[in-house]
Amino acid sequence: MTMGVAGWDGTAGPAGEGGPEGARERRVRTGGIELCVAELGDAxxxxVVLLHGxxxxxxxxxxxxxxLSGRFHVVLYDVRGHGRSSAPEPLRGGFTLEKLTDDFLAVADAVSPDRPVHLVGHDWGSVQGWEFATVERTRGRIASFTSLSGPSLDHFGHWIAKRMSRPTPRRAAQLLGQGAKSWYVYLLHTPALPxxxxxxxLGKRWPRILQRMEKVPAGGYPTASLPQxxxxxxxxxxxNVRTRLRRPRTDAYAHVPVQLIxxxxxxxxxxxxxxxxxxxxxxxxxxxxxxxxWVPRTRPDQLAAWTAEFVLANEDRGAGVGPLPAAVGGKYADxxxxxxxxxxxxxxxxxxxxxxxFAEAGARVVAVDRDEEGAARTAELARLIGAPEAWPEVVDVGDGRAMEKLAARVAADHGVVDVLVNNAGIGMSGSFMTTxxxxxxxxxxxNLWGVIHGCRTFGRQMAERGQGGHIVNTASAAVYQPSRALPAYSTSKxxxxMLSECLRAELxxxxxxVSAICPGFVNTNITATSRFTGVSADEEKRKQKRSSRLYGLRNYPPEKVADAVLRAVVQKQAVVPVTPEARGALLLSRFAxxxxxxxxxxxxxx
Known part of the structure; x- marks a missing residue:
């Protein structure tokens, strides 16, 4: 095998059609072909080497x-025969995993000769990455591997063999299920048809197919070279596929930390x-x-955040030394x-x-409130607890125009929200006639328009992205329990x-x-700030203190409600009464x- 490195092309700009802005491009020669390599960031x-599928x-x-380029030296290259890299002659036998490993090592030696690189692979890039992370000749050249939507062919071969040699109804169903999902693999083995x-x-229609299937944004992708x-x-x-699935390697053990997404x-x-x-x-x-x-196109913020976190964790510990760091904690971290x-x-x-x-589970958090100091403090503590990033935002949720601006700002700065929790609200007590x-x-x-504005602005972004999401709206146990003292509050909740139920059906x-969370008597400061209508200021303060004292004696912590929120998202629950009194009121509303x-x-x- 011969390899070498060509110099820079002398330009800085898009690395090929649709490439990242400001990328530097070079050519790497290996095994009779030239690979087009683009680099961003500080060398x-x-x-971080990104392998496409x-x-x-x-x-x-x-x-x-x-x-990623703000933190790392980012390297992308066109796999042989793709994009602006040349193709082997002949094509047959020119794409084996062994030759692809040669290509990777040539690129790694060119862009990072003295330090191991961090791999991130999607689809066939992940298939290649598994090969690189498990063969002996790459040991010491890889610091970590992030795998996305692409299994090791060797692991896949053993997975199939185990289910065929010891079949059970469940294993047979798994084989049939994956066999159905792999329909395209059979077609790709047919001569000339692909x-x-x-x-x-197909080449002409593929961009529209991606848009229809997954709402993949264009932005220079796919490039004009797609058909070839x-x-x-x-x-x-x-x-590769038939060879490896029939005779999978028995030594395909990863010698690097792996993040599986x-x-x-x-x-x-x-x-x-x-x-x-x-x-x-x-x-x-x-x-x-x-x-x-196609997560690299539909969820780049999420993927970049996870990649950065995993790379930094393994960079700090040294490749292959000590236990794998769990950068995030909590039972919902995965x-x-x-x-x-x-x-x-x-x-x-x-x-x-x-x-x-959510911070403890490793989420990136946007803390929104009218209280600027309180929002900033929440964001600061969220970062200490485990959020890789957290930001405060100040807004009145009842102001529709302000919420539209907030949604646009958050999307531009941080990406589309994955989980929205419409929790802001106020308490109000007093008879109907005195309200x-x-x-x-x-x-x-x-209590109501704040939820409507949140659902309209952020929910619309989720729908347009086309990759799902979740909305949590804080209601109350008061939705089950009418009270002469809470007409305005109970009506709003x-x-x-009902809004949550209708929106759940629509989305x-x-x-x-969409989930509606219905807490009961929870020990928070809402009682100290609640309005009491029809009474003097002094009487209102007395009632606030009395309510705070009673809620304090009940002492149901808000952390339990927070856990119910996360569980509702994970389990896709519709309506969640949290406290015993909320569950009791729900039962009585149905049966008595x-x-x-x-x-x-x-x-x-x-």
Whole structure:
């Protein structure tokens, strides 16, 4: 094998059509071909190599690369026969994993001769990455590997053999399920047909297919070389799949830490493929993402955040030394780590506890509140607890225009929100006759319109992204329990519950869940700030202190409500009564509503 490095092309700008802005380009010669390599960021920083899949070119990584380039030396290259890299002659036998390993080592030696690199692979890039992370000749050249939507062919071969040699109904179902998902693999093994399809109608229609299937944004991707890339890439399958699945290596153990990111809605790969992965990977960090297949294009913020976190953790510890660091903690870390979560009313109480719970699970947190100092404090503590990033935002949720501006700012700065928690609200007590129109407006603006504005602005972004998400709306146990003392508050919260149910039905087909959380008496500061209508200022203060004392004696912590919020998202629950009194009121509302109506006549002021 011969290899060498060509110099810079003398320009800085897009690395090929649709490439990242400001990328530097060079050519790396290896095994009779030239690879087109693009680099971004400071070359003295840790090197992250991004490996593209099929039928892509390096431009699939443009958005992720741009986000990583502020911290790392980012390298992308077109696999042989793709993009601006040359193709082997002949094509048959020119795409074996052994030759692809030669290519990787040539690139690694060119861009990072003295330090191991961090690999990130998607689809066939991940298949290659598994090869690089498990063969002996790459030992010491790789510091970590992040795998996304692409299994090791050797592990896959053993997975199939185990299910065929010891079949059970469950294993047979797993084989049949993955067999159905792999329909395209069979077609790619047919002679000439893939080439004709890609160079004909399929190549022309592919961008529209991606847009329809996964709402993949364009932005220079796919590039004009797609038909040729896809035709050449068919040999990736023909040169490797049958050989490895029939005779998988028995020594395919990873010698580097591995981060496995599994999109839960991937139409091509079953989650079950990775069930026994710990057998092969001593240092494994698992994460799941509610997304489809083309995550580098549809979820670049999420992917960049997880990649940066894993790279920095392994850079600090040294490759292969000591236990794999769990950069995030909590029982929901594999579900929320790196996701973007926005919580309104986050300066205190349930909102702050919810922000902290997501932070502990490794989510990126946007803490929103009217209280600037309180929001800033929540964001600061969220970072200390475990959030890789957290930001405060100040807004009145009842102001629709301000919420539109907030949503646009968050999307531009941090990406589309994955989980929205509409928690901001106020308390108000007093009879209907003593509640003025201004009082009604105040409570409805905060408790109902704040939720409406949040759902409209951030929910619209989730729907347009087309990759799912979840909305949590804080209602109350008061939605089940009528009270002569809480007409305005109970009405606002009952509306939130019905809004949540209607929105859940509307967004279900788009993969967006909606949950209504119904706490009861929770020990927060809402009682100290609640309005009491029809009484003097001194009497209002007395009632606030009395309510705070009673809630304090009840002492149900907001952290339990926060845990219910995370559980509702994970389990896609519709309505969640949290406290015992909330669950009791729900049962009575269904089976003994007369009892609740009798309780409603009680005047708590007496």
């Amino acid at each position: 003295t920083q840790p090197t 099929y039928p892509d070119s390096k431009e699939v990584w443009s958005d992720v690369a741009t986000r 080439e004709l399809a890609w160079r004909g109608p 890339d896809a035709a050449h890439g068919a040999w990736l399958y023909r040169d 599994t999109p839960t809605r991937d139409p091509f790969l079953s989650e079950r493929l990775y069930d026994e992965l710990e057998t092969w990977v001593p240092q494994l960090l698992r994460r799941t993402l509610p997304a489809k297949h 579900r929320f780590a790196g996701q973007l979560v926005l919580v309104t009313g986050a300066a205190s109480g349930i909102g702050r506890a919810t922000a902290f719970a 003025s129109a201004q009082d009604w407006k105040k409570v409805l603006d905060a 009952a509306a939130v519950l 279900a087909g788009q993969g967006i869940g 509503p007369g009892v609740l109506r009798a309780i409603a006549r009680w005047d708590p002021s007496l």
